[in-house]
Amino acid sequence: MKGKLLLLWLVLVTSCVFGQTWVRHLEWEDLVPAWEHNPGANAYNVIPAVDGGYIMHGVVTIHNYVDEYTNVFWKVTESGEVVWRNDQPTFDNTPMTCLVSNGINKYYGLSSEYHRNILYTYDAQLNPINSIMIDSLLTNGEHIQFWSMIAVDDGLVFGGRNFLEPFILKINYGYEIEWSRTFHELESSILNDIKKTLDGGLIWSGDDNLVHMNSQGDTLWVYRTETPVTSIGSIIPKTDGSYIVQSSLEPYQQGISQFDSNGNHIVSHPYILPGDLVGTGRYFTASADQQVVILRATFDTNPVWEDHGMMHKLSPEGEFIWHNVYQNNHNSSDVGHGRSPMIIDDQGYYTLCIDPMTIIRADENGNAVSNEDPSYDTPGIVSVQVYPNPAKERINFAFSILPRSGKISMSIYNLRGQLVDQIAIGEDARQQQWDQPLGFGNGVYIFKLLDCGDLLYSGKFTIIR
DSSP: OHHHHHHHGGGGOOOEEOTTBSEEEOOOGGGSOTTOSSOEEEEEEEEEOTTSSEEEEEEEEEESSSEEEEEEEEEEOTTSOEEEEEEEEESSSOOEEEEEEOSSSOEEEEEEETTEEEEEEEOTTOOEEEEEEGGGGOOSOOOEEEEEEEEETTEEEEEEEETTEEEEEEEETTSOEEEEEEOTTSSOSSEEEEEEOTTSOEEEEESSEEEEEOTTSOEEEEEEOOTTEEEEEEEEEOTTSOEEEEEEETTTEEEEEEEOTTSOEEEEEEEOOTTOSSOOOSEEEEOTTSOEEEEOOOOOOOTTGGGTOSEEEEOTTSOEEEEEOSOOOTTTOOBOOSSOSEEEOTTSOEEEEETTTEEEEEOTTSOBOBOOOGGGTSTTOOEEEEESSSBSSEEEEEEESOOSSSOEEEEEEETTOOEEEEEEEOTTOSEEEEEOOTTOOSEEEEEEEEETTEEEEEEEEEEOO
């Protein structure tokens, strides 16, 4: 009973701003039923909204007898304000990994597993309009699973595999097949990444191939891996018609390879992400100035985790320009799990999503931009945001507009009013990390922010181990 009561406090958690930067935790905790003790909350995609701002997509997982998933969508303005949230439970499909829009009034989501690929259509507020099983459109005994989906002017293009061979499919917005193809003659076993090209065609990568096609699905050229390239990953089409590709190089190195517009290999350069013997990354794209940006995947428990970084900017020659990290919690902070965890605008600003359900906007140097919420720029107003909440071991307190007395402190009490800990807050502090002392039990605790003993702010947080 006590555990259920504690979890009910989750409904009190609201969207918050971490310090004075555009790092926003988006509310999802109220979607968790009282009996659930170990929910999953994973960020997946962030894309431009059709009416301005951003759509962030995440998935909440409830571990019942069978995992149940809820796709959650937030509309976020360019200044970070949450306009609305739309949540949609699914009970028989895998999480949606791809989300795209037609740029006008609709969104399309893809939930994909082998021989069961569901395409969802939504309106501008992410309300469901329609869903179809793409497999039912095919009539030649295909057994498909899609990894990628992109929107083109007149429809959607999907890439994946048919049995163990690369497969590509285009449908129009009326859900009719325009063309499809299985690549029996290639060494690759799957189509991993697909992008639009400057000439209106498509370029896609498999493990062992880079393939350029026209808009009618005809193959224009094929690159087959050869020394020093051992495999092909994500693709960046450049403005001059050439391509930058994430690759694996001999001997066992991650690399950046460059190809001309005809698919000829020009040069490859290895790179190593900070803190790693071999660099890895979940997302590989181009910055506004045609450099390379990599979002790192899951972090390990290395004691110098902050040195690894979360987002990295490199030159096409593999030289590091900068790297940054936004949440110092390597056990739960991972970049978005979908196919579009980051977008980059023409001014070079980055908008990305990370766990747990957090959206970030960063400048061209990778630093989270200043908070533009006027309520946090008003002199004399003190606010404290607490995250994560509920917490297991470590809690962060983010402050705004603290007095300059130099005698700011925080006292923490249990619900019986007993003082259980005190924290000294540095002058002009924006954030305070608090490691719970040994012996702290589950429950709700009260904190009070004090200036020379006078109350500035009070609030609550929950500990659930």
